[in-house]
Amino acid sequence: MAKMNSNFLNLKENYLFKEISKQVNQYTAAHPGHKLIKMGIGDVTLPLAPAVVKAMEKASAEMGKKETFRGYEDSGQGYDFLREAVKGYYKKRNITISTEEIFISDGAKSDSGNINDIFDSSCTVLVTDPAYPVYVDSNTMGGKKIIYADSTPENGFAAMPPSCGADLIYLCSPNNPTGSAYTKEQLKEWVDYALKNKAVIIYDAAYEAFITDEKLPRSIFEIEGAKKCALEICSLSKTAGFTGTRCGYTVIPEELMFEDNDGSEYSVRKIWARRQGSKFNGVSYPVQRAAEAVFSDEGQRECREIVGYYLNNAKIMMKTFDKLGIEYTGGVNSPYIWFRCPCGMGSWEFFHKLLNEAEVVGTPGEGFGKNGEGWFRMTAFGSMEKTAEAMKRLEKMLG
Amino acid sequence: MAKMNSNFLNLKENYLFKEISKQVNQYTAAHPGHKLIKMGIGDVTLPLAPAVVKAMEKASAEMGKKETFRGYEDSGQGYDFLREAVKGYYKKRNITISTEEIFISDGAKSDSGNINDIFDSSCTVLVTDPAYPVYVDSNTMGGKKIIYADSTPENGFAAMPPSCGADLIYLCSPNNPTGSAYTKEQLKEWVDYALKNKAVIIYDAAYEAFITDEKLPRSIFEIEGAKKCALEICSLSKTAGFTGTRCGYTVIPEELMFEDNDGSEYSVRKIWARRQGSKFNGVSYPVQRAAEAVFSDEGQRECREIVGYYLNNAKIMMKTFDKLGIEYTGGVNSPYIWFRCPCGMGSWEFFHKLLNEAEVVGTPGEGFGKNGEGWFRMTAFGSMEKTAEAMKRLEKMLG
Numbered sequence: 015m016a017k018m019n020s021n022f023l024n025l026k027e028n029y030l031f032k033e034i035s036k037q038v039n040q041y042t043a044a045h046p047g048h049k050l051i052k053m054g055i056g057d058v059t060l061p062l063a064p065a066v067v068k069a070m071e072k073a074s075a076e077m078g079k080k081e082t083f084r085g086y087e088d089s090g091q092g093y094d095f096l097r098e099a100v101k102g103y104y105k106k107r108n109i110t111i112s113t114e115e116i117f118i119s120d121g122a123k124s125d126s127g128n129i130n131d132i133f134d135s136s137c138t139v140l141v142t143d144p145a146y147p148v149y150v151d152s153n154t155m156g157g158k159k160i161i162y163a164d165s166t167p168e169n170g171f172a173a174m175p176p177s178c179g180a181d182l183i184y185l186c187s188p189n190n191p192t193g194s195a196y197t198k199e200q201l202k203e204w205v206d207y208a209l210k211n212k213a214v215i216i217y218d219a220a221y222e223a224f225i226t227d228e229k230l231p232r233s234i235f236e237i238e239g240a241k242k243c244a245l246e247i248c249s250l251s252k253t254a255g256f257t258g259t260r261c262g263y264t265v266i267p268e269e270l271m272f273e274d275n276d277g278s279e280y281s282v283r284k285i286w287a288r289r290q291g292s293k294f295n296g297v298s299y300p301v302q303r304a305a306e307a308v309f310s311d312e313g314q315r316e317c318r319e320i321v322g323y324y325l326n327n328a329k330i331m332m333k334t335f336d337k338l339g340i341e342y343t344g345g346v347n348s349p350y351i352w353f354r355c356p357c358g359m360g361s362w363e364f365f366h367k368l369l370n371e372a373e374v375v376g377t378p379g380e381g382f383g384k385n386g387e388g389w390f391r392m393t394a395f396g397s398m399e400k401t402a403e404a405m406k407r408l409e410k411m412l413g
Numbered sequence: 414m415a416k417m418n419s420n421f422l423n424l425k426e427n428y429l430f431k432e433i434s435k436q437v438n439q440y441t442a443a444h445p446g447h448k449l450i451k452m453g454i455g456d457v458t459l460p461l462a463p464a465v466v467k468a469m470e471k472a473s474a475e476m477g478k479k480e481t482f483r484g485y486e487d488s489g490q491g492y493d494f495l496r497e498a499v500k501g502y503y504k505k506r507n508i509t510i511s512t513e514e515i516f517i518s519d520g521a522k523s524d525s526g527n528i529n530d531i532f533d534s535s536c537t538v539l540v541t542d543p544a545y546p547v548y549v550d551s552n553t554m555g556g557k558k559i560i561y562a563d564s565t566p567e568n569g570f571a572a573m574p575p576s577c578g579a580d581l582i583y584l585c586s587p588n589n590p591t592g593s594a595y596t597k598e599q600l601k602e603w604v605d606y607a608l609k610n611k612a613v614i615i616y617d618a619a620y621e622a623f624i625t626d627e628k629l630p631r632s633i634f635e636i637e638g639a640k641k642c643a644l645e646i647c648s649l650s651k652t653a654g655f656t657g658t659r660c661g662y663t664v665i666p667e668e669l670m671f672e673d674n675d676g677s678e679y680s681v682r683k684i685w686a687r688r689q690g691s692k693f694n695g696v697s698y699p700v701q702r703a704a705e706a707v708f709s710d711e712g713q714r715e716c717r718e719i720v721g722y723y724l725n726n727a728k729i730m731m732k733t734f735d736k737l738g739i740e741y742t743g744g745v746n747s748p749y750i751w752f753r754c755p756c757g758m759g760s761w762e763f764f765h766k767l768l769n770e771a772e773v774v775g776t777p778g779e780g781f782g783k784n785g786e787g788w789f790r791m792t793a794f795g796s797m798e799k800t801a802e803a804m805k806r807l808e809k810m811l812g
Contacts, residue, residue, distance in 0.1 A: 015611040016580045017533035018671035018679050022687065032690065035487065057484035067477030070699065071470050077658060078466030084657035085456035088434060120519065121694035128692050131554065134416035151691040155530065181415045212414040258483035258698040259476060272417035280417050288421065291431065292550040293527050295520035299657040300469065301697045 021157045030147050030381035031055050037365075038375055051404040053392040054375040056190070056350070058255045060323060062304070063316035066254060069307035073300035084299040090291050092118025092263070096302045099309035100263050109235045111265055115283060117290060118297050118305070121262040122220045122249035126184070127152035128293070129216055129245070129264075132285045133182055140180035142173040144191055144382030144389070146218070149184040158182070164385055170194055171343050171352065175207035183208060185234075186218035188225060191382045191391040192352040193344015195230050201237045208243035212273055214282065215244035220262075223253040223321050225347045241267035245282065252349060252395070254308040254317045261297055261305040324349050327394035327401040334405040338412060349394045352379070356412055361390050372407035420556045429546050429780035430454050436764075437774055450803040452791040453774040455589070455749070457654045459722060461703070462715035465653060468706035472699035483698040489690050491517025491662070495701045498708035499662050508634045510664055514682060516689065517696050517704070520661040521619045521648035525583070526551035527692070528615055528644070528663075531684045532581055539579035541572040543590055543781030543788070545617070548583040557581070563784055569593055570742050570751065574606035582607060584633075585617035587624060590781045590790040591751040592743015594629050600636045607642035611672055613681065614643035619661075622652040622720050624746045640666035644681065651748060651794070653707040653716045660696055660704040723748050726793035726800040733804040737811055748793045751778070755811055760789055771806035 034054050042050065062070075076082035087093055097113040104111050119125045127148050130139070135157040141149045143162040153160055161180060163173035171192035185204060188195040196204075208215050215234065222232040234240045245266040250256035266283040273279055297305075307313045328345040335342045335353055342353035355364040361378035368374050377393075379386030394401065433453050441449065461469075475481035486492055496512040503510050518524045526547050529538070534556040540548045542561040552559055560579060562572035570591035584603060587594040595603075607614045616633040624631050633639045644665040649655035665682040672678055696704075706712045727744040734741045734752055741752035754763040760777035767773050776792075778785030793800065 061482040070473040074469040083460040214415040
């Protein structure tokens with residue numbers, strides 16, 4: 015009898031964003047013609063940068079000619095041209111990695127979810143609370159024990175290492191959902207904690223491009239010792255508007271090893287390569303060319319403009335929250351603003367009020383963990399016009 | 414301490430195709446300027462069909478305009494337009510499926526590898542021998558017990574149900590590597606076996622487009638009862654030359670259920686959707702538009718021409734094997750020819766002889782399982798010229 019992996023029974027009923035989508039669809043069906051402003055799911059709205067589109071069109075045309083057609087990609091880790099571009103992107107920040115350490119993916123979610131496949135189910139996984147739900151859900155599917163490090167208003171929503179140990183640690187900075195970003199000193203504490211526990215840090219740097227404060231680290235590899243205890247997952251989804259184009263990359267240093275009870279060592283990089291070789295097909299050639307263009311001078315200039323546009327939206331939002339006297343984090347080095355629900359409301363309660371009274375969609379904080387209860391996430395990924403309009407509606411609703 | 418999933422220690426050292434690639438690279442390095450004819454890895458050589466390229470270029474351009482830009486895809490299963498196209502593709506063959514039952518993927522390998530995530534590790538997995546290595550490797554990573562059903566010259570390399578039970582059954586027809594294709598009667602036996610054992614059949618139909626004999630089933634859903642015990646994994650890699658473009662689809666019928674010891678039932682489709690929601694990012698919008706074009710009238714006409722070209726290569730190969738009196742299967746309803754190594758040679762032995770003496774690359778049968786020992790796979794995916802040249806060299810070598 016084909017039995018289900020019973021770990022799936024331990025999952026919460028609905029993936030947060032699906033639940034929001036359901037609620038929104040119900041509202042829209044009941045109110046035809048009404049225009050909602052969506053600041054919930056964190057999807058971008060600006061089109062791809064011209065350099066990126068050009069590269070994708072060119073590569074698509076190449077696929078139609080015998081001389082330039084591409085079939086299977088040999089390395090299984092992504093084309094050399096793209097891995098060279100990623101390597102160069104790190105190099106500009108004085109971080110040296112080799113192309114062998116780079117794995118091209120279809121985005122950060124897959125890698126942050128699938129990476130637990132290569133860890134023993136006896137591993138204890140540490141997740142900050144609140145956190146991106148995929149960390150918890152994928153490790154629940156993998157039968158791992160999950161413990162939490164609290165992100166609270168008291169620590170500026172930047173959870174620090176607990177007194178107990180852990181084997182696998184998920185960190186996201188700038189953080190989704192709280193928008194907080196670790197300083198080098200804070201990350202150093204995590205690296206030291208990981209080294210002490212022989213743990214591996216899964217560092218989700220999907221939002222690194224939003225860091226404007228030059229003192230803040232944009233990669234965990236800026237921290238001494240990190241290559242021995244961390245891998246880094248990056249995405250072009252928010253950096254370059256790839257939410258529908260789908261490409262990201264993960265860096266696993268050569269130095270990162272699994273240790274066995276008997277002292278044997280295994281390369282995490284090699285084991286991940288083995289996993290991907292059997293369970294991932296790689297990214298489309300035209301998409302990898304599009305991603306390469308993101309890292310070109312032209313692409314970087316254009317993408318920085320896009321990021322700047324969203325950060326300006328965040329400024330508009332922050333002004334409103336300041337005016338309303340609402341406590342929040344994020345918005346400065348992050349496309350997310352994380353704020354305390356007004357009047358002591360619960361976060362789903364505020365979600366419904368905002369949807370019904372202002373026709374604005376946000377994300378209830380408790381969807382990200384218990385410490386999100388009473389908090390709320392809004393994204394700066396909309397148009398400037400809609401962002402400004404949403405802030406007006408919010409002011410009116412609370413005024 | 415972060416411990417490795419110890420199931421990885423049970424994997425064979427190297428993924429078959431990586432090993433071949435290594436050997437080929439070594440030969441090429443030692444013999445600069447020599448031109449190898451590659452009939453090993455099963456990669457296609459003809460460019461994408463014009464209708465497909467046109468669709469991908471158009472969609473790429475759409476991503477550069479605000480009005481037509483696409484971000485996250487809502488359903489998590491692929492765009493409606495592509496799932497409608499797949500539904501229509503089945504409809505033409507008198508098979509009714511709904512769009513909810515269709516999951517767009519980056520190709521058959523990922524889905525056939527990842528699907529074991531949703532099954533309990535206590536499940537016994539039945540794999541035919543020889544078989545596509547991913548079935549064994551991915552289930553080994555998942556800690557499943559694997560048993561084998563023998564495909565041998567005696568049964569025309571079409572393994573039939575064993576006397577013992579199994580919970581999960583991998584079938585591939587037309588078969589990779591043997592090129593054999595199940596008849597409806599044979600598939601009915603498998604369906605009956607699965608129903609009796611409450612097992613699930615993972616039906617890999619990646620090569621269905623190569624079936625020319627109208628009496629042979631191109632989908633397991635042509636068999637009565639299959640929707641209660643099977644899911645079907647399809648690919649555009651070989652059908653439409655998508656090995657570098659990356660798109661496939663998996664059909665999981667509503668009727669397919671997991672049953673628990675206490676009699677509770679769970680929808681396989683829903684559990685897979687849940688898995689994908691956390692561990693897969695979906696397929697690029699332009700790639701999904703390209704895939705949609707494969708199913709248009711124009712795309713179908715063009716893709717059938719491409720398949721015809723490869724099947725003509727297979728004919729050229731079969732003529733040579735007939736002439737040389739070499740025993741083989743496949744080639745008629747399949748892009749693969751599976752033949753007995755001449756003079757009682759072992760399959761890696763023949764691989765090296767063919768590489769060194771004829772400068773032709775093929776795939777050693779034993780890489781697909783013990784019953785592949787002494788057998789060899791060659792693909793018809795090259796150009797007609799190179800295929801003919803390879804056959805000349807083979808004749809010369811054995812002459």
